[in-house]
Amino acid sequence: MELLRTEPVLEVVEHAYDVEVPTAAWLESIRRAAESAFEDHVAVQAYTFDVTPEGRFRVNDIASEPFWAELLVRAHTQADRSTIRSIYLGGAVRNVRQILAGRQDDAGYRECVRSGIQEITLSLGMDPGGRGCALVFLQREAKRLSRGTRQALERISAHLASARRLRGGLDAGSSSDQLLSEADAVLTGDGTLLHAERDARDPDAQRALREAARRMDRARCRGQGASPDEALGLWRALVDGRWSLIERFESDGRRVLVARQNPPRARKHRALSEQEQKVVALLALGHSVKLCAYELGRAESTTSEIARSALRKLGLSSRAELLEMHGALMGAEAQPQARSAPCNGD
Template sequence: MATDLDVIGSIEAAYATEGTDDEWLGRVAAAVAPAFGAAVAPVTAFSFDVRAGVYLGSFASVGASPFTRRQFELQQSAATPAQLRSAFECDMLTLLSRVVGRQEARRGLRKGDMGETVDSLGLRANATPHSGVVITTVVPGGFRIRHRPLWVRVAAHIGAGLRLRRVRHAQPEGAAAVLTPSGRLEHATPATEAARADLADAAQAMDRARGKLRRLDPDEASSIWRAMVCGEWSIAEWFDHDGKRFLLAHENRVAPDAPPELTSREWQAVACAAMGHSNKLIGYDLGLSTGTVSVLLRRAAEKMGASSRTALIRAFREQQPTREAGPAS
């Protein structure tokens, strides 16, 4: 994996609102392609929803010789239902051979006519515990995964961007807050007014990350631009008719409709845990400290009668409907 990942450029692509979902996926794939090695292999992105049984939703492939949707359909047809599901519930950044075994990985790639490659690298970006986006490319045997912290941060923003697209947030009329790039509130609901300082800090961090810091220290830039604020809102930019730039804070919860026994923040933390995220990454997902995440998960476990993290996640999944609201793509 190359070191030339434009982390901030990839995050910016995640929040683009224009175009179809296929076009959005194409822009996201193109943004990460240089670091995914698109010079020697296509980079492909597709959406999924395991609970709805959709393993190949919206689709885009970039590179000198992009793969087709049919090739991925053939590759997936080589896997059993259990193997397919495990591929979408494994580590966020992993090799296919680690999920289904080396021989099965090679067999699927050959069935998809993806050349004499021996493995596939995949980055999973969850929008919800059961749906999201996979970005993948074929790699040679013995490939070593590098820069994992950068990639998982990019994945957190891709998931947040997909949630925003599903509710088609793009205009200030639907925003919970409108801010200037400096963080001054121009419009706010009672909830965002109470979170004025947190929103201002997030707006300023976003602008700092997109400035010189993106080149000087990509790790620091991506670490300060978090995917959400207070577990409630994501921030995206918007330009008015005169070209003046504003930042819009939109409600963007990982899991809406918390049960009555849990607070919204507790429910969001549990939902992120159900995506396989560590407490540190959950803090990044939600814009909270790791300590706060630990407290939220402990309280949620006590209220739901769960004795372990595994039991808490199981209880969360048991409360979910058979199929999520909204499109799988």
């Protein structure tokens, strides 16, 4: 599976932050944009889910052709919990065939093979608490992802996680007026600060917000002809580990960016600072330091220092040891909360 064009990739991210539309329409718009951005797939699915450290899994809402949606439910229902853990708790981009190398007798995977699917590539936008949004590509043949495609899918996963978390914190059908009234800051696309309150009054925070607004604008302007790596690299998932920037249009047609608090939910640990808790929780999901920095909107060097400090305080010497602690580091809300289709563990 390879990347096609930059513009549809950016459309995936743009649609992810369209928080005013119903969930079904939201997922369908993400799915369609991804369908145009990537090739070599039979079908594309977008769905929300909940997963626990024990491997219990539920799918909530899904955008997919009916046949493939039914396959999704059957495969997850039959999959072993260890398979679910390996897929959903091992990183942001997952290739199922590669994960199951040597144990492709898993009942869930066999169900996919019987339907002509040899490989499933997932871009997993998941909060440390186990609640997420998946963008999934079903493929007839197993092909290694290029470095550029893998990195694009990782960055998309960061935005999916941020957007899912953002939607969960808003009332259904939230209006622009509500978003503006609850904003910490409002900016123009060129970074001009129109309004700031609470944490956004801090001068350093304002500098970070202004720079993020300008980067986001450059990413979208450069979409024509820019590589996905360049465009997605400019548009990070959060600002200073705290804010999501949401595009809105005022009644007079003016475009503004609304900064809303939307940090990842991490389990509190007395030995760690708030920043360390966030980084540790993301690392425990199998994310690299580089991806953690992108998810939080911080410099990679800063994120690396925070990670080293956190590991030292926890008495750990490597990220591998951290991964073994994943269950203890997931948020307290990590329980399946699906309304519709339970897939296993019930």
